[in-house]
Amino acid sequence: MRAVLAEGAGGPEVLVVRDLPDPAPGPGEVVLAVAAAGLNRADLLQRQGFYPPPPGASDVLGMECSGTVAAVGTEVKGWAVGDQACALLSAGAYATQVAVPVGQLMPVPEGVDLVAAAALPEVAGTVWSNVFMLAALQPGEVLLVHGGAGGIGSFAIQLATQLGARVLTTAGTAEKRDFCLTLGAEVAIDYHDEDFVEVVKEHTGGAGANVVLDNMGAVYLERNVSALATEGRLVVIGLQGGTKGELDLNALMRKRAAILATTLRARPSEEKAAICASVVEHVWPLVAEGKVREIVDTTIPLDDVRRAHELMESGTHTGKILLTTS
Numbered sequence: 001m002r003a004v005l006a007e008g009a010g011g012p013e014v015l016v017v018r019d020l021p022d023p024a025p026g027p028g029e030v031v032l033a034v035a036a037a038g039l040n041r042a043d044l045l046q047r048q049g050f051y052p053p054p055p056g057a058s059d060v061l062g063m064e065c066s067g068t069v070a071a072v073g074t075e076v077k078g079w080a081v082g083d084q085a086c087a088l089l090s091a092g093a094y095a096t097q098v099a100v101p102v103g104q105l106m107p108v109p110e111g112v113d114l115v116a117a118a119a120l121p122e123v124a125g126t127v128w129s130n131v132f133m134l135a136a137l138q139p140g141e142v143l144l145v146h147g148g149a150g151g152i153g154s155f156a157i158q159l160a161t162q163l164g165a166r167v168l169t170t171a172g173t174a175e176k177r178d179f180c181l182t183l184g185a186e187v188a189i190d191y192h193d194e195d196f197v198e199v200v201k202e203h204t205g206g207a208g209a210n211v212v213l214d215n216m217g218a219v220y221l222e223r224n225v226s227a228l229a230t231e232g233r234l235v236v237i238g239l240q241g242g243t244k245g246e247l248d249l250n251a252l253m254r255k256r257a258a259i260l261a262t263t264l265r266a267r268p269s270e271e272k273a274a275i276c277a278s279v280v281e282h283v284w285p286l287v288a289e290g291k292v293r294e295i296v297d298t299t300i301p302l303d304d305v306r307r308a309h310e311l312m313e314s315g316t317h318t319g320k321i322l323l324t325t326s
């Protein structure tokens with residue numbers, strides 16, 4: 001198979017496409033012939049040397065893909081050679097083939113083409129597990145989504161809106177803010193020039209947001225807590241603004257609020273499988289009905305992986321960037 005490795009740590013130039021032995025399916029695994037792999041911010045961090053794959057995982061980059069089942073291991077039920085699927089992985093997706101534990105495999109939602117399906121596992125798994133399974137966002141509650149035009153953000157806006165929440169969001173350009181409004185956000189805040197705390201208060205009668213989905217970490221910690229409503233839940237899923245922040249815990253206590261922080265990649269396979277099953281049950285029907293859709297900014301051939309990383313680093317994309325194998 002062909003697969004992408006980072007040889008050394010650094011910029012996109014450390015990415016190389018190499019020939020590696022084809023994977024064989026272990027017990028409880030299938031091998032997918034990959035149609036497309038999705039890019040994630042974490043891939044950039046891994047390339048830079050800051051985010052190694054979990055112990056035992058492949059050095060091949062990539063945490064999600066779509067493809068066709070090419071081989072089935074022992075103890076696998078319900079999947080056969082030729083089936084189309086998408087998968088949530090710890091590593092190994094930037095390749096023409098990958099072995100996948102069967103619990104991390106999901107059917108392609110009805111109406112979604114095979115390549116575009118690679119845009120779904122990470123965003124659906126991350127948003128569903130954090131905003132709904134963990135923070136338990138309820139219909140009628142207010143969700144503040146930071147970075148609403150990104151891969152995660154654009155999915156969070158759609159899913160929360162469809163499930164009856166009010167969504168406020170932040171984005172960096174007028175074009176991206178307009179896009180967030182078309183996805184269902186009630187307000188799109190300019191994170192360069194506006195104070196999101198004030199805008200959230202203004203649009204919630206002073207109450208604040210019940211849930212905040214945060215990609216920035218340290219730089220927004222204090223302001224995110226200020227933006228929370230009583231009994232609000234701040235879920236930190238990204239650290240684009242640093243890892244170490246300072247907080248007056250009194251602000252949290254007064255609101256009886258909670259800060260949660262998670263990463264999907266490090267979870268054991270059984271937890272990923274439980275999230276995948278829940279996504280297929282709760283999210284896929286909305287995708288199949290066209291109420292929530294995958295948003296693909298650009299598809300780029302696997303051999304041009306450096307260009308794909310440059311595009312994500314430029315921040316000019318909206319939604320997902322995919323690598324295709326043919």
Ligand SMILES: NC(=O)c1ccc[n+]([C@@H]2O[C@H](COP(=O)([O-])OP(=O)(O)OC[C@H]3O[C@@H](n4cnc5c(N)ncnc54)[C@H](OP(=O)(O)O)[C@@H]3O)[C@@H](O)[C@H]2O)c1
Pocket residue numbers: 039040041042122126146147148149150151152153170171172173176191215216236237238239240262263264265312315317319
């Ligand atoms: N914990 C987990 O399991 C998990 C899983 C997947 C992703 N994530 C995290 O989720 C975040 C989004 O990932 P992604 O794949 O969707 O990447 P992405 O498409 O590149 O999105 C990055 C987002 O960051 C936004 N942003 C940049 N500076 C900002 C600021 N000062 N305030 C608010 N937003 C700002 C960008 O907004 P503009 O484009 O408008 O500038 C963009 O929407 C990343 O931090 C990633 O590490 C976490």
